[in-house]
Amino acid sequence: MAGKKLFGIIYMSTTRLELMIVNLKTHELIERVSSANFVQTADKSEIYQNEITKIVFSLTGFLQLMADYGVKSYKFWASQQLIDDVSARYLSEQILLRSGVKVNWLNTSQINYFRALSLMGHTKAFHSFAGRTVYLLYMGSAAVTLFKFSQEEFVQAWNIGLGYLELDQLSQALRNSANDPNEVLDDYISSKLDYLKSELAGGEPDTCLILQDFAALNNIYLPLNKRLTELPYAAFSQELKQAGEASSQYICDHFHVEDSLSGRILPGFLIARRLLSYTQAQQLYLTRLNIMDGLAIQTGADFGFTHKDYGIITQTSAENIAQLYIKEEAHRSLVRKLALHIFDQLKKLHRLGSRERLLLSIAATISDIGNAISQHNHYHHSAYIMEANPLIGLSDQENTIVSEIARYHSTESPGADQLHFHSLPPELQMTIAKLVAILRLADALDDSHQQKISKLTVSLKNEQLILTAFSPQDLSLEKWAFNRKAQLFNELYGIKPSLKQRRTDA
Structure with a gap:
């Protein structure tokens, strides 16, 4: 086993710190250890600070263990779902100074991406559900997330503002209530999940629901050497009944959980039961595959051990938002295709990578969604819709890039007089400007929204950029729009693009 294939995945949630040593090529788990659980507090934002020691x-122990295994490469990620940016920066500095380890913070959208990837990227486990509709359910401190897969492809994700933190507070408030607290808790969960009933209606045949990181049931039904197992409905119903009737001490002993986490058992069952009903799943599964497996799969892809395009998860999420706001699929499909083609042909000029290519693809997909609100200044509407709806898999900075590209893809240009643009770091400004310049050219090529162009060639020679459009139709409107929108490209690179037409048969 080549040592360079071994990698250390360190992840910190508000519950504990974990290390997984994995072979990036084979996904073989070499070692997995965790810290003692963090002491839970009413204010979850204080947990990290309280547990800094x-x-x-x-x-320090993880570093020593990795050294014992000969692991030379590792990375440390942490959930930033419940702390603000300033607190995260302060904590990063403390941890770096005291341990020498750099923290990479993950927002909710990134965490959801890696959770989806944990299942989608494990080929053997995922192939076992070939041809089926699969729902993956995760319940965390900040939110409940439900993922949908069909035909081994990611379809959609729902992020519901119903986390254990909120349910803990409700349970505490109900302790002295004369009402049945379990019934009130179930009603509250229903009020948060009820909107999903219509979205999940339809009862697709051969559907299953997978519970991810459901420790209470994993501790009883999922052997340590297995990543996935089916849980009979009868067993689930029996455990739910016990969770609703048993004392706190019995729950701790039976489900092998700490007292501070015992109050989460029943809410978890109630959420799972309701989503079992909504999805009409015929089978229920438990899995140990979680965010750390997703981090390992993405890291393996980054190191070149797999060539699968997991960016399709984020692209599909963008398509879902675009479809929700505006139905004109042909225009956005052509603009995206042309933008990516121009990007690929000008690599030596813009010097951007595959991640920026994905951001351009996403921006081309969602840039016109603001038209659903108003065609006047639609680009501003597109930007604030994206600011309010971060896409699965994007960091906060990447979501900003997408939003800003949408903001400036039409008539306004990013510049010092633009408040949104002016407040961004210089390196971010350049990335945005480069991608906006490319998207503007592509958008102009279908200014009529009639998809007149069947083929496009891009030639960059002697500081001349010539785009040749193949079309049997009149491109007067496209040429006019192109000349207007090419100005930013000229200002940025000192090269004025020109558009030529080659007539083809209709």
Whole structure:
């Protein structure tokens, strides 16, 4: 086993710190250890700060363990779902100074991406559901997330603002209530999930629901050497009944959980039961595949051990938003195709990578969604819709890039007089400007929204950029729009693009 294939995945949630040593090529798990659980507080944003000594101690131990295995490469990620940017920066500095380890913070959208990838990227496990509709359910401190897969492809994700933190607070408030607290809790969960009933209606045949990281049931029904197992409905119903009737001490002993986490068992069952009903799943599964597996799969892809395009998860999410707001699929499909073609042909000029290519693809997909609100200044509407709806898999910075490309893809140009643009770091400004310049050219080529162009060639020679459009139709409107929208490209690169037409048969 080549040492360079071994990698250390370190992940910190508000519950604990974990290390997974994995072979990136084969996905073989070499070692997995965790710290002692963090002490839970009413204000979850204080947990990391309160546990800084435990965090540093655990990281020191993890570093030693990786050295014992000969692991030379590792990365440390942490959930930023419940702390603000300033607190995250302060904590990063403390951890770096005391352990020498850099923290990479993950927002909710990124965490959801890696959770979806944990299942989608494990070929053997995912292939076992070939031809079926699969729902993956995760319940965390900040939110409940439901993923849908069909024909081994990602379809959609729903992020519901119903986390254990909120349910803990509700349970605490109900303790002295004369009402049946379990019934009130179930009603509250219903009120948060009810909107999904219509979206999940239809009862697709051969559907299953997978519970991810459901520790209470994993501890009883999922052997340590297995990543996935079916749970009979009868067993689920029996455990739900016990969770609703048993004392806190019995729950701790039976489900092998700490007292501080015992109050989460029943809400977890109630959420799962309701989504079982909504999805009409015929089978229920448990899985140990979680965010750390997703991080390992993405890291393996980054190192070139697999050539699968997992960016399709984020692209599909963008398509879902675009379809929700505007139905004109042909225009956005052509603009995206042309933008990516121009990007690929001008690599030596813009010097951007595959990640920026994905951001351009997403921006081309969603840039016109603001038309659903108003065609006047639609680009501003597109931008704030994206700011309010971060896409699965994007960091906060990447979501900003997509939003800003949408904002400036039409008539306004990014510049010092634009408040949104002016406040961004210089390197981010350049990335946005480069991608906006490309998208503007592509958007102009279908200014009529009639998809007149069947083929496009791009030639960059002697500081001349010539785009040749193949079309049997009149491109007067496209040429007029192209000349207007090419100005930013000229300002940015000192090269004025020109558009030529080659007539083809209709």
